[in-house]
Amino acid sequence: MNSKFARYLxxxxxxxxxxxxxxxxxxxxVFAIAIYPLFFSLRIxxxxxxxxxxxxxxxxxxxxxYVQAFSDPVVLQSISTTLVFVGGTVSLEILFGLxxxxxxxxxxxxxxxxxSFLMIPMALPSLVVGLVWRALYNVDFGVxxxxxKLIGVDLGHGPLSEVSLAMPAVIIIDIWQWSPLLMxxxxxxxxxxxxxxxxxxxxxxxxxWQSFIHxxxxxxxxxxxxxxxxxxxxxxxxxxxxxxxxxGGPGTTTTVLNYHIFKVGLTFFDMGYAAALAxxxxxxxxxxxxxxxxxxxxxxx
Amino acid sequence: xxxxxxxxxxxxxxxxxxxxxxxxxxxxxxITTSFKFGREAFAIPPKWFTFDFTLKNYTxxxxxxxxxxxxxxxxxxxxxxxxxxxxxxxxxxxxxARSRSRLLNTSSYFFLIILMIPPVAMLIPFYLIMRDMSxxxxxxxxxxxxxxxxxxxxxxxxxxxxxxxxxxxxxxxLVDGASKFTxxxxxxxxxxxxxxxxxxxxxxxxxxxxxxxxxxxxNPKTKTIPLGILASFSAIEISWGQMAxxxxxxxxxxxxxxxxxxxxxxxxxxxGASKG
Numbered sequence: 001m002n003s004k005f006a007r008y009l010x011x012x013x014x015x016x017x018x019x020x021x022x023x024x025x026x027x028x029x030v031f032a033i034a035i036y037p038l039f040f041s042l043r044i045x046x047x048x049x050x051x052x053x054x055x056x057x058x059x060x061x062x063x064x065x066y067v068q069a070f071s072d073p074v075v076l077q078s079i080s081t082t083l084v085f086v087g088g089t090v091s092l093e094i095l096f097g098l099x100x101x102x103x104x105x106x107x108x109x110x111x112x113x114x115x116s117f118l119m120i121p122m123a124l125p126s127l128v129v130g131l132v133w134r135a136l137y138n139v140d141f142g143v144x145x146x147x148x149k150l151i152g153v154d155l156g157h158g159p160l161s162e163v164s165l166a167m168p169a170v171i172i173i174d175i176w177q178w179s180p181l182l183m184x185x186x187x188x189x190x191x192x193x194x195x196x197x198x199x200x201x202x203x204x205x206x207x208x209w210q211s212f213i214h215x216x217x218x219x220x221x222x223x224x225x226x227x228x229x230x231x232x233x234x235x236x237x238x239x240x241x242x243x244x245x246x247x248g249g250p251g252t253t254t255t256v257l258n259y260h261i262f263k264v265g266l267t268f269f270d271m272g273y274a275a276a277l278a279x280x281x282x283x284x285x286x287x288x289x290x291x292x293x294x295x296x297x298x299x300x301x
Numbered sequence: 302x303x304x305x306x307x308x309x310x311x312x313x314x315x316x317x318x319x320x321x322x323x324x325x326x327x328x329x330x331x332i333t334t335s336f337k338f339g340r341e342a343f344a345i346p347p348k349w350f351t352f353d354f355t356l357k358n359y360t361x362x363x364x365x366x367x368x369x370x371x372x373x374x375x376x377x378x379x380x381x382x383x384x385x386x387x388x389x390x391x392x393x394x395x396x397x398a399r400s401r402s403r404l405l406n407t408s409s410y411f412f413l414i415i416l417m418i419p420p421v422a423m424l425i426p427f428y429l430i431m432r433d434m435s436x437x438x439x440x441x442x443x444x445x446x447x448x449x450x451x452x453x454x455x456x457x458x459x460x461x462x463x464x465x466x467x468x469x470x471x472x473x474x475l476v477d478g479a480s481k482f483t484x485x486x487x488x489x490x491x492x493x494x495x496x497x498x499x500x501x502x503x504x505x506x507x508x509x510x511x512x513x514x515x516x517x518x519x520n521p522k523t524k525t526i527p528l529g530i531l532a533s534f535s536a537i538e539i540s541w542g543q544m545a546x547x548x549x550x551x552x553x554x555x556x557x558x559x560x561x562x563x564x565x566x567x568x569x570x571x572x573g574a575s576k577g
Contacts, residue, residue, distance in 0.1 A: 012402070012404075016400055016401075016402040016405060018396075018480065018481040018482055019396035019397075019399060019400040019402070019405055019481065020396070020400075020402075020405065022392040022393060022395060022396035022482070022485070023392070023393045023396040023397065023405060023408065025389055025392075025393075026389040026390060026392075026393040026452055026456065027393070027408070029389055029448070029449070029452070030411075030412070030415060030449055030452070030453065033427075033445050033446065033448075033449045034415055034418070034423065034449045036430075037423060037426035037427045037430055038418075038422075038423075038426065040426040040429070040430060041422070041425055041426035044426070044429070099316075099320075100320065103313060103316055103317050103320060104317070104320075114317070114321060117321070117324065117325060118324055119558070119566060120324075120328055120552075120555055120556065121324060121328075123506055123510075123552075123554065123555035123558055123566065124510070124551075124552050124555045125509070125510035125512060125526075125527050125551050125552070125555075126510065126512065127510075127512045127527045127530065127531070127551075128331070128527070128530065128548045128551050128552060129327075131530065131544060131548070132327050132330065132331050132548075133327065135330070135334075135541055136326075136327060136330060140343075140345075141342075141343040141344070141345055143326075143330065143347050146345055146346065146347065176323070176324065176327065180324070207306065207309070208309070209309065233417045236419060237419045237420060237421075239420070239421060239512075239513055240512045240513065243512075258419055258421050261421045261422070261425070262421050262513075265421075265424075265425045265428075266424070266425070266428065266517055271425065271429060274425050275425050275426065278419075278421060278422035278425050279422070281419055281421075281422055282418065282419070282422050285417050285418065285419060285422075286414070288417070289413070289414050289417045292413075292417075293410050293413065293414075
């Protein structure tokens with residue numbers, strides 16, 4: 001049994017030795033820096049461990065942190081806030097990205113020029129994006145409330161301080177930063193589509209809009225699925241924008257789970273509880289990643 | 302492509318104007334505010350074009366030794382992160398692309414999963430480990446955590462890039478007696494420069510822009526530009542002009558790339574999504 005495994009290993013290294021050695025440094029690095037901390041995180045999630053405690057005592061409390069997580073109204077609230085944020089940003093960005101692809105997808109100089117501007121938002125630090133929008137939204141000197149007032153819309157205390165407006169305001173910032181990415185993904189997808197159906201549609205007298213609706217959209221279905229999953233997973237990570245604009249407020253209206261974990265772990269230093277929350281988030285992300293990978297595999301076939 | 306109805310054309314023009322205004326106004330606001338005096342940054346109605354132009358915000362920033370320190374720290378962190386990510390990621394991506402072992406091939410998904418881990422979830426244990434090793438506040442702590450994510454991206458990206466590079470020349474080199482490693486260095490690498498540039502740009506941008514890791518892992522001496530922006534922001538008197546000027550340092554790579562290297566950047570960003 002043992003020698004069989006040894007023989008298998010030997011065989012494997014003769015066949016794939018060089019490639020294994022090229023992969024190994026990174027694999028070791030990632031295991032040491034990423035996988036080990038995740039196990040560490042699993043361990044401390046079973047402890048009551050507060051860095052604010054002068055004696056730094058770690059008390060084993062079993063599943064207590066997880067029980068607390070699922071009965072904590074703030075956590076339940078932040079989970080639904082996360083779902084609203086992710087659902088809102090992903091669906092609107094898909095629509096917006098599609099609109100952009102339709103508007104600026106042509107292979108003309110002008111469209112190309114415009115597209116190069118659309119690259120700026122996603123290359124900017126999200127923190128800067130958040131701060132700029134915070135200034136634009138500012139109720140005293142911000143541009144947006146001023147012009148809206150001119151046309152008769154009063155935003156009260158400003159978009160970021162009104163309970164009903166804060167979430168849409170933050171979602172708009174995310175749309176501003178990331179819908180161009182979806183445009184580029186869609187354009188890459190459109191480029192790889194066959195031309196024959198379009199030629200046939202042209203001969204039949206279809207308009208640009210008609211062939212977009214009846215040809216491009218159905219043919220792009222795989223690209224859609226991939227884009228939705230990719231953005232969903234990125235959207236779960238949102239942090240900088242929230243930090244720069246609302247800090248989770250007003251109240252907890254924009255406290256997404258990610259931000260809540262940050263607050264519990266890295267500002268209140270309740271590490272055990274924060275680790276438990278982080279693990280819950282990881283399970284959600286893991287399920288999504290597996291779906292994503294299965295879809296990539298299917299698309300490859 | 303196909304003929305357009307005049308109404309459709311007018312609609313398209315109006316929509317394009319609105320869309321471009323939406324995307325460009327915030328950037329325009331940031332750039333102009335960095336050249337405004339304090340009171341004009343707050344002016345209502347807003348002064349878009351007719352303001353007193355000043356370089357005061359920049360001269361003030363450059364006079365402070367802190368600004369140069371922020372820039373230096375950001376440079377150190379992003380340069381080392383990029384080099385390390387490429388050194389680890391490019392050979393690994395090649396190995397996955399060329400190997401016929403099912404085990405090595407599927408390991409690319411392992412790196413994809415790493416990319417999906419929310420940074421906060423990683424930061425909680427990593428912060429504790431760095432604290433126990435007394436590495437909090439060092440460049441290394443930020444660099445290695447950035448490298449985990451960036452190198453995983455490089456593998457994923459280079460794997461699909463190498464898969465598209467024609468293999469005949471490498472096979473010829475192997476037949477002539479070159480080792481697999483030599484044919485990687487001498488044949489495959491020179492053919493993959495564009496892919497490597499895309500990867501490098503991604504690493505530079507994302508380590509330059511990183512805020513959360515730097516927020517928790519740096520100390521006052523190793524703070525990066527995003528933290529510098531926040532510092533100018535949370536001072537007693539909020540100075541939007543200074544914040545904007547400091548932000549200009551932060552967005553230099555972004556502007557540079559959108560003007561000159563956009564092809565590579567887009568390739569990097571869309572590669573993961575459009576190719577399995």
